Amino acid sequence: MKTKEPKYKFGKVMLLDDNELDNFINQKILESVHFAKNIYVNTSTQSAIEFIRNLTVAPELLSKSLPEVIFIDINMPIIDGFQFITLLKEIPSVNIDVVKLVILTSSLDERDEEKAKTISEDIVFLRKPLTGAMLAAL
Amino acid sequence: MSHQLPPELAVHLNSFDGTLSSLDTFFTEVAGRLKYKRELISKHETRLKKLLEQAHDGIALLGQDKIIRYVTPAVLKDFGYNENELLNNDGTLQLGHPEERAMLTAFIEDMFKCPGQTKQVKYRVKTKKGEWKWVRSNVTNLIEEPSIGALVFNYEDITEKIEMERQKEIDIQNRDALINSTKDLMWSLDTEMRLVTCNTAFINRIKANTGIVIKRGDILLNPALYSSDKLKKWSGRYKLALSGKSFRVDDFFDLSSVGKWEETTLNPIYQDGEIIGVSCFLRDITEKKNASEIIRKNEETMAVAQSIAHFGSWECYFDEEGMIRPHSLKWSDELYRICGYEPGEIQLSYERYKEIIHPDDIKYEQGMMQAAFNTNTVYTAEYRMLRKSGEVRWIKSRGRIVLRKGNKPLKMVGTAQDITERKLAEMERNKLINDLMQRNSDLEQFAYIVSHNLRSPVAQILGLISIINTYKDDKEAQLKCIEGLQKSTQSLDNVIIDLNEILKVKKQISEPRTFVNFSELVDEIQSGLSTYLEKEKAIIETNFSEMPGLFTLKGYMYSVFYNLIVNSLKYRKRNVPPVIRIKSSMVENKMMIEFTDNGIGIDLKTNKEKVFGLYKRFTNHVEGKGIGLYMVKTQVEALGGKISVESEVNVATTFIIEFETVLDI
Numbered sequence: 001m002k003t004k005e006p007k008y009k010f011g012k013v014m015l016l017d018d019n020e021l022d023n024f025i026n027q028k029i030l031e032s033v034h035f036a037k038n039i040y041v042n043t044s045t046q047s048a049i050e051f052i053r054n055l056t057v058a059p060e061l062l063s064k065s066l067p068e069v070i071f072i073d074i075n076m077p078i079i080d081g082f083q084f085i086t087l088l089k090e091i092p093s094v095n096i097d098v099v100k101l102v103i104l105t106s107s108l109d110e111r112d113e114e115k116a117k118t119i120s121e122d123i124v125f126l127r128k129p130l131t132g133a134m135l136a137a138l
Numbered sequence: 139m140s141h142q143l144p145p146e147l148a149v150h151l152n153s154f155d156g157t158l159s160s161l162d163t164f165f166t167e168v169a170g171r172l173k174y175k176r177e178l179i180s181k182h183e184t185r186l187k188k189l190l191e192q193a194h195d196g197i198a199l200l201g202q203d204k205i206i207r208y209v210t211p212a213v214l215k216d217f218g219y220n221e222n223e224l225l226n227n228d229g230t231l232q233l234g235h236p237e238e239r240a241m242l243t244a245f246i247e248d249m250f251k252c253p254g255q256t257k258q259v260k261y262r263v264k265t266k267k268g269e270w271k272w273v274r275s276n277v278t279n280l281i282e283e284p285s286i287g288a289l290v291f292n293y294e295d296i297t298e299k300i301e302m303e304r305q306k307e308i309d310i311q312n313r314d315a316l317i318n319s320t321k322d323l324m325w326s327l328d329t330e331m332r333l334v335t336c337n338t339a340f341i342n343r344i345k346a347n348t349g350i351v352i353k354r355g356d357i358l359l360n361p362a363l364y365s366s367d368k369l370k371k372w373s374g375r376y377k378l379a380l381s382g383k384s385f386r387v388d389d390f391f392d393l394s395s396v397g398k399w400e401e402t403t404l405n406p407i408y409q410d411g412e413i414i415g416v417s418c419f420l421r422d423i424t425e426k427k428n429a430s431e432i433i434r435k436n437e438e439t440m441a442v443a444q445s446i447a448h449f450g451s452w453e454c455y456f457d458e459e460g461m462i463r464p465h466s467l468k469w470s471d472e473l474y475r476i477c478g479y480e481p482g483e484i485q486l487s488y489e490r491y492k493e494i495i496h497p498d499d500i501k502y503e504q505g506m507m508q509a510a511f512n513t514n515t516v517y518t519a520e521y522r523m524l525r526k527s528g529e530v531r532w533i534k535s536r537g538r539i540v541l542r543k544g545n546k547p548l549k550m551v552g553t554a555q556d557i558t559e560r561k562l563a564e565m566e567r568n569k570l571i572n573d574l575m576q577r578n579s580d581l582e583q584f585a586y587i588v589s590h591n592l593r594s595p596v597a598q599i600l601g602l603i604s605i606i607n608t609y610k611d612d613k614e615a616q617l618k619c620i621e622g623l624q625k626s627t628q629s630l631d632n633v634i635i636d637l638n639e640i641l642k643v644k645k646q647i648s649e650p651r652t653f654v655n656f657s658e659l660v661d662e663i664q665s666g667l668s669t670y671l672e673k674e675k676a677i678i679e680t681n682f683s684e685m686p687g688l689f690t691l692k693g694y695m696y697s698v699f700y701n702l703i704v705n706s707l708k709y710r711k712r713n714v715p716p717v718i719r720i721k722s723s724m725v726e727n728k729m730m731i732e733f734t735d736n737g738i739g740i741d742l743k744t745n746k747e748k749v750f751g752l753y754k755r756f757t758n759h760v761e762g763k764g765i766g767l768y769m770v771k772t773q774v775e776a777l778g779g780k781i782s783v784e785s786e787v788n789v790a791t792t793f794i795i796e797f798e799t800v801l802d803i
Contacts, residue, residue: 022601075590106596128593128601
C-alpha cells in the first residue's frame with residue numbers, strides 16, 4: 001500500500017555507534033521499514049549526551065525532539081554503551097521511561113546481555129545485523 | 139726492795155721519769171753522790187746504755203710497786219703509747235688481756251720472790267688503737283741489782299707467729315674436712331707400698347670390703363685386702379708410678395644389672411728429686427661415662443639420620459657488631475656431603491661459604507640472614523648452591539639465633555636440606571600452572587575475539603547484503619554497500635591477521651628459556667621500528683646496569699618490550715618528541731623493569747580497570763585496536779610476572795613489570 005507520506009512507526013529515533021559503516025547499515029534498514037520519520041545519528045557517546053542535554057534547555061523542545069528509541073552500540077572507545085545509559089539517566093528533566101533503549105551490538109558475548117538485564121529489564125538486546133523482523137517486534 | 143739500795147739512789151729512782159736524758163741525769167747524779175761506787179757504776183752505766191740503745195726488742199722495767207719505771211723506745215713504737223701513758227701508772231695490768239690478767243698477776247707476784255731468776259711468759263697486750271698483740275716476755279728479777287731494782291721484761295711481738303699457727307691449724311682442719319667429706323678415695327704410699335696417708339672414704343671402702351680398719355704403716359698389697367688378680371693389678375700400677383710415671387686408669391665393675399666405672403689417677407711423690415712414694419686419687423665416673431656414651435650414641439644416631447634424610451646441620455658465631463665471625467662456621471658431616479665434599483675436605487670460613495652459594499643468590503641469602511639477625515626471628519632461605527662438581531643444587535636452610543648475656547646474638551644454629559627434587563618439581567608445577575592459565579586465558583581471548591572482533595565485520599557484511607537486496611534500484615545505495623563490503627572484509631582480514639599474530643606468540647611458550655639480554659633486545663626492536671622512531675624523532679634511553687637480563691622466553695620478552703615501546707609512541711604528545719626510559723633493577727629479590735614515557739598519559743581514575751583489557755581504547759584520536767597492552771599483560775603473567783601502571787595525564791606514564799627471580803632456574 002503506497003501513500004505519498006509513508007506511515008512511520010516512530011517520530012524520532014537515535015543511532016549511537018562509533019562505526020560509521022554500522023550507522024549507514026542501520027539507517028538504511030530503519031528507512032527501508034519506515035521505522036522513524038527522523039533518525040539522529042551519533043558516532044560518540046559524548047556527542048549523543050551533548051545532543052540530549054541541549055534539548056533540556058526548553059521543555060517544548062525536549063518533548064518535541066527527545067528520541068523515542070535509542071539504538072546503542074556497546075563497544076565504543078572512551079565511554080561505552082553501558083556508561084552512556086548511566087549518563088543518560090543522570091540528566092535531570094529527562095524521563096527515561098518514555099525512551100525505549102535498544103542495545104545493538106555485534107557481540108556474541110552472553111555476559112553483555114546479562115549486564116544489560118542487570119541495568120534494566122526494559123532494555124531490549126539485539127544482535128547485529130538489524131533486520132526488519134527485529135524492528136517489527138519493537 | 140729500797141732497803142737494798144743506798145737511800146740517795148732510792149730517792150732518785152722514785153723520781154725517775156723514764157726518758158733517756160733523765161736516765162743520764164739519774165746516773166750522773168748517782169755517780170756524783172756515790173763517789174765510792176763511781177768506778178762500778180760507771181761500768182754499769184756504759185753497759186746499760188749500750189744495751190738499751192742496741193735493743194730492738196722492747197724492754198720494760200717494772201718496779202716492786204707494779205708500776206712501770208722505764209721502757210725502751212721500741213715499746214712506745216710497738217704499742218703506740220707515749221711515755222706519760224705508760225710510766226708511773228698503776229693501771230699497768232689493765233693493759234693485759236682479761237683472759238691472761240690473773241695468770242699475769244700471779245706470775246709477777248711469783249717473779250718478785252725469785253731474785254736473779256729469768257722466766258718466760260706469753261700474754262696479750264692492748265695497743266693504743268685497741269688491738270691485742272701477743273708478746274712473749276723473758277722476765278728477769280733484777281731487784282737486787284742496785285742500778286735496776288726492778289723486774290726486767292724483755293719481750294718479743296709474736297702476734298704474727300700465733301696468727302700463722304692458728305691459720306695453719308684451720309688450713310689443716312679444712313683440708314682434712316675437704317679430703318674426708320668427698321666420696322672420692324685418696325691415699326698415698328711409700329716406696330715399700332705401705333700406707334702413708336688416706337682419707338676417711340678410703341678407710342671406709344677397705345672396711346666395707348674386708349672388715350679391716352687400715353692404718354698408717356699397713357702394707358697395702360695385702361692378700362687380706364685384695365683378691366689375687368686385684369693385687370696383681372694394683373702392684374703393677376704402684377710399681378709403674380714408683381718408676382716415675384703419672385697416669386690414669388679406668389676400671390669397670392659389672393655389679394648385678396648396673397655397670398660401674400672408676401677412674402684412678404696415680405702420681406709419684408718426689409722429695410729432693412727422689413721418688414718417695416705414690417699419691418692416688420680414685421673417683422666414680424659412671425655418670426660421666428654414661429653421659430658421654432649417650433652423647434656418642436646421639437651423635438651416631440644424628441649422623442645416620444642426617445645421611446638418610448640428606449639433612450645437614452651448621453652453626454656460626456656473631457661478633458659484637460653482629461657480623462658472622464669469619465672462621466666460626468661449622469658443618470655436620472652430612473652437610474659436607476650435600477655440598478659434594480668429603481667431611482672436612484674444605485677449610486670452612488664464611489668467605490668460602492659465599493663461594494659455594496650461587497652468585498645470583500648471595501644477595502638474597504645475606505638479606506635473609508640480616509633480616510633474621512635484625513628481628514631476632516627464624517632464618518629461612520631457599521637458594522642454589524654450587525657443588526664441588528659444579529652441579530647446581532637447591533638448599534633450604536633454617537636457623538635460630540642463640541642469645542648471649544644481655545640478649546645479644548651469640549650464634550646461630552641451623553639445618554640445611556637438599557630440596558632440589560622438590561624445588562624442581564615445584565617449578566615444573568608452577569610452570570604447568572602458568573601454562574594452563576595461559577592456555578585458559580588464550581581460549582578466553584580467542585572466544586572474545588571471535589564474539590566481538592570477528593563478529594563485527596561479519597554482521598556488517600550480513601547487513602550490507604540485506605540492504606543490497608532491499609535497495610535493488612537505488613544505485614547510490616548499491617555503490618555505498620559495495621564500498622562498505624570492501625571495508626568490512628578488510629577489517630575481517632585485519633582481525634584474522636591479529637589472531638594469527640597472537641597464536642604465533644603462543645607457540646613460543648613451549649620453547650626453552652634462554653638468558654635474554656635487555657640491551658640487545660631493545661637494539662633489535664629499535665632497528666625493526668627505525669622508520670617509525672625516526673619519523674617521530676623518538677629517543678629510547680636505557681639503563682640495565684643493575685640487572686642486565688633475565689632467564690626467560692625471548693619471544694614473550696620481545697613482544698612485551700615491543701608493545702610497550704609502540705604504545706608509548708602511539709600515545710605521544712603531538713608537539714613533543716617522545717622519550718622512552720627503560721630501567722631494570724633488583725628490589726628485595728624481585729627484578730623490576732620500568733618503562734616511562736613523556737606521553738599524554740592515561741586518566742587512571744576512570745580507566746584503571748581497563749588499561750590492560752582487550753580491545754579497550756582511551757582515545758578517538760589515535761588509531762589503535764586495543765590489543766597491545768592486553769598482550770603485554772598476558773605475556774608477563776605467563777612468565778610468572780606482574781605488571782602495573784602509574785600515570786599522570788599529560789605528563790607521563792610508567793609501566794612497572796616485576797619478576798620473582800628465584801622462580802627462574
